[in-house]
Amino acid sequence: MEKNTHGGFLGDGDYFAKINCSNKDNNNGFSNWKKLPLSDSLKKVMEMNQCDDKGCLTAIEKYDIPEIDNGYYYFLDRHLEAKDKHDDIELNNRSSLNFSLAIYDADNKIIYFYELDT
Numbered sequence: 241m242e243k244n245t246h247g248g249f250l251g252d253g254d255y256f257a258k259i260n261c262s263n264k265d266n267n268n269g270f271s272n273w274k275k276l277p278l279s280d281s282l283k284k285v286m287e288m289n290q291c292d293d294k295g296c297l298t299a300i301e302k303y304d305i306p307e308i309d310n311g312y313y314y315f316l317d318r319h320l321e322a323k324d325k326h327d328d329i330e331l332n333n334r335s336s337l338n339f340s341l342a343i344y345d346a347d348n349k350i351i352y353f354y355e356l357d358t
Contacts, residue, residue, distance in 0.1 A: 243303070245292075254290075255355040256303045262349045270344065273312035278343075281328040282315060285337065285356075305352050308345045316340040318357075 245253035278286065286305075289296045299305070317325050318338040331339065336358045343352045 252357055254299070254357070255353075256299075257351075257353040258303070259351040259353065260349070261344075261351055270312045273314045273342075273344065276308055276311045276313060276343070278313055279328055281331045282313070282341065284332055285339075286341070286354075299354055299356070303352070303354065305343065305354075306345070308343060308347075311344045311346040313344070314342040 241258040242256070244255045247253060277283075286300055287298050289298060290302070315326060315328050316339060317328065317331065318340060319334060319336065320338075321334060322330070328339075331337065338357050340353070340355045343354075344350070345352070
């Protein structure tokens, strides 16, 4: 599954992909990823309401991302003001958001990839 809403003013929008990794043998390759749960900053931004002509939903609701207990996540802060691209501590202290987040469900071998540009 894939959906891209970019195309707004200055490329604003979001991108989502649900990637089935069931043909992979193991969970190796996640050495640069962090163990779930998401940090408080990432939880906050993923639970933030985003409104369009269809109403207001969080990214979790919009893309039906389940609660995942066993897995990993990878965060990349693409904002120009980011000092450390892998640290989300300042994520919610800016007037705009530009980040990528991948969440791997180790039980179901699915990656949920989300990118937001505001």
